[in-house]
Ligand SMILES: Nc1nc2c(ncn2[C@@H]2O[C@H](COP(=O)(O)OP(=O)(O)O)[C@@H](O)[C@H]2O)c(=O)[nH]1
C-alpha cells in the first residue's frame with residue numbers, strides 16, 4: 146500500500162503479532178499482503194517481520210507484523226516475542242478446521258502478555274480449498290469461536306487467490322487506532 150506523506154501527518158508505529166499453528170499460511174498471508182502475489186513461503190524458522198503503512202483517517206499506522214513460527218519447539222519463546230503488541234492476527238486453516246481448536250492457547254498467551262483488551266482478529270485462510278458445504282460449517286464455527294473467545298471479528302480469505310485479503314488487515318488497523326484513542 147503506497148502512502149503519501151504530508152508534513153502534518155502523524156505516524157504511529159505499532160507491533161502486531163501474527164499467531165496460529167504451523168502451516169495455516171501466516172507467512173504466505175503476509176507475503177500476499179506485501180506483494181499482492183501468491184509466493185509459496187519456505188517454512189518459517191523463528192520469526193519473520195513485515196513493516197507496512199496503513200492510512201487510518203488522519204493517522205498513518207506503521208505496523209510491524211511479527212510472524213511467529215508455530216512449531217512446538219519454538220513455542221516457549223512466544224510469550225517474549227508477543228509482548229508489546231497493539232493488536233493480533235490469529236489464523237487457522239479452513240482445510241483443517243481442527244486448527245481452530247488450537248487457537249485458545251495462542252489467545253491465552255497473547256492476552257496474558259499484553260493488555261487483555263488487545264484487539265484480536267481471526268483469519269480463516271485457504272478458502273480456495275473449500276466448497277459451499279464446508280464453507281457453511283467454517284462460517285458457523287468461526288462465528289461461534291469469535292463469540293466464545295470475545296474476538297473483534299473473523300475473516301475468511303485465501304492467500305493463494307487473494308480473495309478477502311485486505312479486510313482483516315484494514316479492520317485491525319481501525320481497531321488499533323480506536324483503542325489508542327481510548328487509552329489517551
Ligand atoms: N491452497 C492454499 N495454500 C496455501 C494458502 N496459504 C498458504 N498456503 C500453503 O500452505 C503452506 C503453509 O504456508 P505457510 O505460509 O508456510 O504457513 P505458516 O506456517 O502458517 O507460516 C504452504 O505450502 C503454502 O503455500 C492458501 O490460501 N491456499
Ligand SMILES: [Mg+2]
Pocket residue numbers: 171172173186188189212213214215
Ligand atoms: Mg511461517
